[in-house]
Amino acid sequence: MSVRRFRIAMSERCYRFKADALSSHAPREPGVYEFVAFDARMNPRVLFVGVASDRGVRRTLDDHWNDRAAPGRTALFRAASDVYFDYVAVTDAADADELKDIAGALIAKHKPEFNSGPLPSSGRHAAVEVEEAD
Numbered sequence: 001m002s003v004r005r006f007r008i009a010m011s012e013r014c015y016r017f018k019a020d021a022l023s024s025h026a027p028r029e030p031g032v033y034e035f036v037a038f039d040a041r042m043n044p045r046v047l048f049v050g051v052a053s054d055r056g057v058r059r060t061l062d063d064h065w066n067d068r069a070a071p072g073r074t075a076l077f078r079a080a081s082d083v084y085f086d087y088v089a090v091t092d093a094a095d096a097d098e099l100k101d102i103a104g105a106l107i108a109k110h111k112p113e114f115n116s117g118p119l120p121s122s123g124r125h126a127a128v129e130v131e132e133a134d
Contacts (some may be wrong), residue, residue, distance in 0.1 A: 004125040006102050008032075008091045009133040014044075014084035017076065019065055026058040026087065030096045032103045033057050033087040035064075035071070035114070037080030046110035047071070047079055051103035051120055053096045057087055071114040079113065090133070097122045105130040 014036050015025040026033075035047040048071055052060035063069035064076070076083045093099055104119035105128045121128075 002125060003127040003129065004098075004101065005129045005131060006092060006098070006105070007131050007133065008088045008102060010034075011087050011089045014086045017061075017065070017073070017083040017085050019062075021085075022058055022061050022065065026056075026061050026085065027089075028056040028058050030054065030099060031057045031087050032091075032099050032106065033061065033085055034106070034110075034112075035076055036084045036086055037082060038084070045080075046106075046112045047076060047083065048112050048114035049103050049106045049110065051099050053099045061085060075114070098124070101125060101128045102130055104128060 015021045017035065030053050032051050034049050037045045037047055039045065050060065060069065065073050067074055088102060091102060093102060100120035100122050104121050107115045107119055
């Protein structure tokens with residue numbers, strides 16, 4: 001197994017986590033997404049990193065909104081009064097299974113409070129690095 005470096009770019013901006021934003025801004029394709037809160041100085045705090053590898057990000061975010069997936073809307077809004085979502089808009093991942101590697105690397109980097117347990121991984125690479133484009 002080898003070290004794999006993924007190049008990613010997040011979406012052009014974070015979107016407020018609310019029902020009508022999901023249908024207009026969340027991608028229908030599989031992907032990696034984050035729930036983010038901002039402090040008074042607009043510094044981001046990643047609350048959760050998730051991966052929708054077998055279904056679209058939009059459907060997965062809808063499950064969080066309707067408390068069918070953890071963390072649900074109730075828990076997220078207990079942690080922060082304003083919650084936003086962001087997603088990986090561009091990646092050089094070879095397939096949907098490698099999205100797990102990207103999610104695992106982002107979890108290791110940000111250490112979100114709602115992620116626990118083993119890091120997601122495709123199991124293909126000895127180590128994973130993520131390089132985020134500005």
